[in-house]
Amino acid sequence: MQIQPSDLGLIARVAGLAKRYGHGAGAVTALDDVSLGLRRGEFTAIMGPSGSGKSTLMHIMAGLDSPTAGRVWLGDTDITELGDAALTVLRRRRIGFIFQSFNLVPTLDVRGNVMLPFELDGRRPTQDEQAWIDELFDTLGLGGRLTHRPHELSGGQQQRVAIARALATRPDLVFADEPTGNLDSRTGREVLGLLAVASARYGQSIAMVTHDPVAASHADRILFLADGKIVRDAGRSTPEEISAFMLSMELAA
Amino acid sequence: MRTRMKDQWPTLLVAALAGTFGVLLLHVTGLLAAAIRADDVTGESDTVALMLGFVATVFVVIAVYVSAIVTSNTVATVVAGRTRTIALLRLIGSSARAQRAQIAKEGLVVGIAGAAIGVLAGTGAAFGVEQFAVANRMLPPTEYDYLNPAVVLPAIAVVLTTWLASWVGSRRVLRVRPIEAISNSNAQDREELGRRRGRNVTAIVLVAIGIGLLVTGVVVGLTDPMGVLIGLAGGILSFTGVVLGADVVMPPVLRLVGRLFGRSPAARLAAENAVRNPERSSRMTIGLVIGVTLVTTFSVTMESYRAMLLAAQEAQPEVYAGIDDMLNATIAVFTVLIGFSALIAAIGMVNTLSLSVMQRTRELGLLRALGFDRGQLRRMIVVESAALTVAATLTGLVLGFGYGWAGAQALLGGAQGDPVFVMPGVPWVMVGVLIVAAGVLTLVASIAPARRAMRVSPVVALAVD
Ligand SMILES: Nc1ncnc2c1ncn2[C@@H]1O[C@H](COP(=O)(O)OP(=O)(O)OP(=O)(O)O)[C@@H](O)[C@H]1O
Ligand SMILES: [Mg+2]
Numbered sequence: 001m002q003i004q005p006s007d008l009g010l011i012a013r014v015a016g017l018a019k020r021y022g023h024g025a026g027a028v029t030a031l032d033d034v035s036l037g038l039r040r041g042e043f044t045a046i047m048g049p050s051g052s053g054k055s056t057l058m059h060i061m062a063g064l065d066s067p068t069a070g071r072v073w074l075g076d077t078d079i080t081e082l083g084d085a086a087l088t089v090l091r092r093r094r095i096g097f098i099f100q101s102f103n104l105v106p107t108l109d110v111r112g113n114v115m116l117p118f119e120l121d122g123r124r125p126t127q128d129e130q131a132w133i134d135e136l137f138d139t140l141g142l143g144g145r146l147t148h149r150p151h152e153l154s155g156g157q158q159q160r161v162a163i164a165r166a167l168a169t170r171p172d173l174v175f176a177d178e179p180t181g182n183l184d185s186r187t188g189r190e191v192l193g194l195l196a197v198a199s200a201r202y203g204q205s206i207a208m209v210t211h212d213p214v215a216a217s218h219a220d221r222i223l224f225l226a227d228g229k230i231v232r233d234a235g236r237s238t239p240e241e242i243s244a245f246m247l248s249m250e251l252a253a
Numbered sequence: 254m255r256t257r258m259k260d261q262w263p264t265l266l267v268a269a270l271a272g273t274f275g276v277l278l279l280h281v282t283g284l285l286a287a288a289i290r291a292d293d294v295t296g297e298s299d300t301v302a303l304m305l306g307f308v309a310t311v312f313v314v315i316a317v318y319v320s321a322i323v324t325s326n327t328v329a330t331v332v333a334g335r336t337r338t339i340a341l342l343r344l345i346g347s348s349a350r351a352q353r354a355q356i357a358k359e360g361l362v363v364g365i366a367g368a369a370i371g372v373l374a375g376t377g378a379a380f381g382v383e384q385f386a387v388a389n390r391m392l393p394p395t396e397y398d399y400l401n402p403a404v405v406l407p408a409i410a411v412v413l414t415t416w417l418a419s420w421v422g423s424r425r426v427l428r429v430r431p432i433e434a435i436s437n438s439n440a441q442d443r444e445e446l447g448r449r450r451g452r453n454v455t456a457i458v459l460v461a462i463g464i465g466l467l468v469t470g471v472v473v474g475l476t477d478p479m480g481v482l483i484g485l486a487g488g489i490l491s492f493t494g495v496v497l498g499a500d501v502v503m504p505p506v507l508r509l510v511g512r513l514f515g516r517s518p519a520a521r522l523a524a525e526n527a528v529r530n531p532e533r534s535s536r537m538t539i540g541l542v543i544g545v546t547l548v549t550t551f552s553v554t555m556e557s558y559r560a561m562l563l564a565a566q567e568a569q570p571e572v573y574a575g576i577d578d579m580l581n582a583t584i585a586v587f588t589v590l591i592g593f594s595a596l597i598a599a600i601g602m603v604n605t606l607s608l609s610v611m612q613r614t615r616e617l618g619l620l621r622a623l624g625f626d627r628g629q630l631r632r633m634i635v636v637e638s639a640a641l642t643v644a645a646t647l648t649g650l651v652l653g654f655g656y657g658w659a660g661a662q663a664l665l666g667g668a669q670g671d672p673v674f675v676m677p678g679v680p681w682v683m684v685g686v687l688i689v690a691a692g693v694l695t696l697v698a699s700i701a702p703a704r705r706a707m708r709v710s711p712v713v714a715l716a717v718d
Contacts (some may be wrong), residue, residue: 064622064711085626091711092624102615107525119518120624
């Protein structure tokens with residue numbers, strides 16, 4: 001019997017992953033033989049210098065981009081060769097996204113944005129899901145803003161809506177690419193706190209790309225990338241430890 | 254700045270079409286006038302030539318007016334797409350006025366080019382028409398001189414309106430703040446509709462006076478056919494009011510029509526997209542409304558007229574022999590002439606929709622990332638296109654039926670001595686053609702944007718530019 005990723009407690013896994021852009025002399029290797037597994041229920045931070053391949057790794061793990069070599073699993077599903085239609089359904093049901101900016105559909109209000117994944121699936125939330133969504137609105141302090149459009153919200157509020165949407169379907173995995181990159185440090189910290197709570201209290205698996213050592217210190221696990229390779233896999237760390245490592249990476253480069 | 258001329262080609266197309274139409278119509282009028290002068294029976298009278306010139310002028314003015322609306326909308330849309338660049342230039346010290354002047358200058362250049370193309374193409378087309386008509390004995394050979402100095406008039410009109418429309422359309426440049434170059438928040442692409450009160454008041458006053466005159470015309474028409482002239486004035490005034498107040502009239506219609514397409518996420522977003530820039534959507538649709546209203550008004554009036562004539566024909570067949578053919582020919586010619594403005598408006602819609610969708614690439618990527626499949630994106634764009642077309646066609650049909658009936662009633666209500674109620678004639682063929690045309694326009698307008706939308710990769714939503 002073959003061992004499935006889930007038998008190892010993994011929610012996502014990549015093996016021998018490589019991504020190259022272009023050909024010949026101008027080719028760029030964005031990812032170079034990366035193998036890793038993300039554990040269920042964990043909050044994982046991905047760090048590394050600019051251009052080290054963080055976004056590329058995340059796009060491939062989320063089925064938004066395809067690797068040049070290697071395989072990708074989400075749960076027990078091998079998504080490496082899934083077609084566009086299957087990947088679309090997968091994103092709808094099993095993945096949540098939080099982007100740095102432009103997270104929300106400008107023509108929909110807060111409620112419409114959060115409900116969108118359900119509507120795309122052609123169904124209403126179950127009673128249980130509705131209770132969860134109400135709890136999210138409550139926890140994220142969005143109760144009074146459900147009929148507001150994105151342009152009527154501050155950047156921090158917009159990110160909260162994005163979090164509510166990403167968590168609403170209770171996806172297998174939430175991907176966040178620099179979710180606090182556009183926020184001031186206090187608002188950013190609040191948003192991060194909410195992500196950490198989602199992971200700790202509700203067992204939500206989260207993968208977050210960040211440049212900010214304070215942000216990464218909220219995570220259970222920190223992966224460091226450099227030149228398309230994983231150079232360090234650390235457990236929960238203090239901002240000082242993270243900064244020190246980042247600095248040593250820069251000095252070594 | 255070279256590359257910036259690239260997004261001006263639709264404006265060039267519109268200017269060239271309006272120019273061609275104007276010049277062609279002028280030459281054809283000249284040809285007809287020459288033929289009439291050569292004819293022994295009609296040669297004495299200048300009235301016919303004068304009437305022809307007047308009618309041609311009206312049609313050219315309508316076409317140029319519609320193309321001005323289309324151009325200002327295209328320019329406004331292009332400016333909206335260039336906001337980031339303009340903001341960056343502002344940030345490094347360029348003044349808003351210089352930026353705007355640049356766009357107006359482009360408009361002038363495009364206008365001149367369009368007018369030149371129009372003079373050449375229009376003259377060529379008129380020559381073709383003459384050869385064809387003479388060969389088929391529809392027109393006697395004439396001495397008409399193609400170096401008619403009057404053709405500079407439509408040419409100048411095209412240059413000036415394109416220039417002016419670019420200036421009006423570039424108003425938004427003044428509102429671009431340098432900070433928009435560096436801010437990274439959700440794009441706020443709604444356009445403020447404030448500062449419009451004066452215009453809206455004018456619109457309401459015009460509509461009110463116009464309707465009053467229309468009613469007066471209908472009442473007077475019960476006893477005196479001259480009532481139609483009062484009605485005509487009322488029609489022109491009230492319709493000008495509707496066009497001026499398009500920002501107020503069209504969005505509710507668009508919302509209503511948007512609901513017809515159901516509650517699926519694709520349809521709902523499409524309905525929202527159709528009104529997300531109320532100003533842009535209003536200008537996108539109002540040109541079509543003008544065309545459809547005029548065509549409908551004209552054919553409803555003529556159809557009512559025909560119904561009455563047919564009744565008369567039954568009573569006195571010999572007096573009214575052949576009248577039907579003549580009516581059909583008149584209706585066909587006029588419909589084509591009015592339809593030309595609708596064509597220009599349609600081109601404007603195709604182009605503006607395409608630009609709008611292009612400016613939404615990021616949002617399309619977001620939708621893909623969230624789980625919209627390609628089919629849903631395509632449906633979303635087709636429905637948006639349909640909402641715009643259907644709203645314009647419906648509005649035009651309703652207005653046209655109203656005006657057409659009022660015209661027929663005022664003209665014919667007292668024509669037979671006793672005041673009668675004139676049943677509005679329904680020109681089924683025209684309605685059918687309009688519906689088919691609306692369907693074709695919906696599809697044509699959505700092909701390019703839908704194809705582009707389906708190619709958008711969800712990765713663009715994550716990219717930070
Ligand atoms: N579409 C593309 N075509 C060519 N090269 C690309 C493309 N996308 C990414 N790259 C290259 O791949 C490498 C990794 O890019 P990636 O966006 O993953 O970096 P990152 O770690 O997310 O950086 P940042 O912290 O700046 O966001 C970079 O060298 C980048 O130039
Ligand atoms: Mg990145």
